[in-house]
Amino acid sequence: MARLFGTDGVRGLANGLLTAELALQLAQAAAVVLGHERAANGTRPRAVVARDPRASGEFIAAAVEAGLSSSGIDVYDAGVLPTPAAAYLIADLDADFGVMISASHNPAPDNGIKFFARGGQKLPDEVEDAIEAQLGKEPSRPVAGDVGRIQRFSDAEDRYIVHLLGTLPHRLEGLKVVLDCAHGAASGCSPQVFASAGAEVVVIGAEPDGLNINDGVGSTHLGQLKEAVVKHGADFGIAHDGDADRCLAVDHEGNEVDGDQIMAILALALKKSGKLKDDVLVATVMSNLGLKIALRDAGITLRETAVGDRYVLEAMRDGGFSLGGEQSGHVIFSDYATTGDGVLTGLQIAAQVAGTGRTLKDLARAMTKLPQLMINVKGVDKSRAATDEGVAAAVAAAELELGDTGRVLLRPSGTEALVRVMVEAADMETATRICTELAGVVEDRLAIPHELAL
The missing domain is CATH 3.40.120.10 (Alpha-D-Glucose-1,6-Bisphosphate, subunit A, domain 3)
Incomplete structure (x- = not known):
């Protein structure tokens, strides 16, 4: 069972x-x-x-x-x-x-x-x-x-709002922020806490009716937020998901700022203030290689885990680390929370914009995202992905070609008969070529015989 x-x-x-x-x-x-x-x-x-x-x-x-x-x-x-x-x-x-x-x-x-x-x-x-x-x-x-x-x-x-306000190093007067609450659980508290912190707030996706949660809004649908930020001339926008444990952002020009970029901004800020425990950030293997490069250049170690915020949390607890998260926007501040908190993360982003006087777009330049492509190869025996010699040889050849300018990740799905092939490279043309070639090898080598697939 x-x-x-x-x-x-x-x-x-x-x-x-x-x-x-x-x-x-x-x-x-x-x-x-x-x-x-x-x-x-x-x-x-x-x-x-x-x-x-x-x-x-x-x-x-x-x-x-x-x-x-x-x-x-x-x-x-x-x-x-x-x-x-x-x-x-x-x-x-x-x-x-x-x-x-x-x-x-x-x-x-x-x-x-x-x-x-x-x-x-x-x-x-x-x-x-x-x-x-x-x-x-x-x-x-x-x-x-x-x-x-x-x-x-x-x-x-x-109680929760008072707790969140207590994490801010300073108030947010002078900022104009668009909040997309995904018609979800943060529809009441997120606008209230940002306004209480002094920001001018424009709110979208905050009219839950029990049936519209995540429907074309929130962190998985950023289109309306991008439009609203530009339309209202806001400094940036924050998007939550239905239960507000994640946060993605949009800069003043409507460009997405993902979880990796958010973690880069916050890790650098914590290091500068001496609050980044052991100068370590915890993130999953799916984080963009650009994050690792940016952190390395800043003297910060990236501790990688399996995919899933629970594995990030385990590593953070084991090492007593202060910051961790995922590319999807789950960001965990162990000094203030025991799980990902999208409202808290949004507040900390706002504090960096207000405190530095820099735009979110400028802050996000802390890391350069490498082009990334992922292909889901379906109908294969995922149990052999890590042991097949032909697949291993193809991966080794790809890694040799990429060198320090990219990486390869093969990850069997936890719920489906498929293997995810992900390639990062210095340019999208290279990423596409190598990813497509590797996906072909995985499909050929790990194919499930037709009689067994029936």
């Missing part, structure tokens, strides 16, 4: 994979696994529950809260909030754990359930496995005064 938990909780079509019944059972299982410590001390465990504004989040949250409270967990219902807000509030309240109901950048019909441990930390695989193993077993069924109570976490958003 396939593992229920994916790379970021349990996610799928609401009322398809993710039913009210499953949400209830997951909550009951989590209550046993995550609530046992406080329960052993004779006091009721506490959990924070938050969600993004998807329509399905209403019934899923109700099921989760029913499962928790019926298992003896006191529930603090934080309502609609970003994922990083939920993580922060778990720590701020000293709750035993928390639940975020969101499918992040996915379309509205999807939803997900993600659990956080005490302190707002993501769960390791073994704890998720323990929750999954608990499904189907008899849940805890306290009675009378031992059942959990559900209460509205009325000042949840205010």
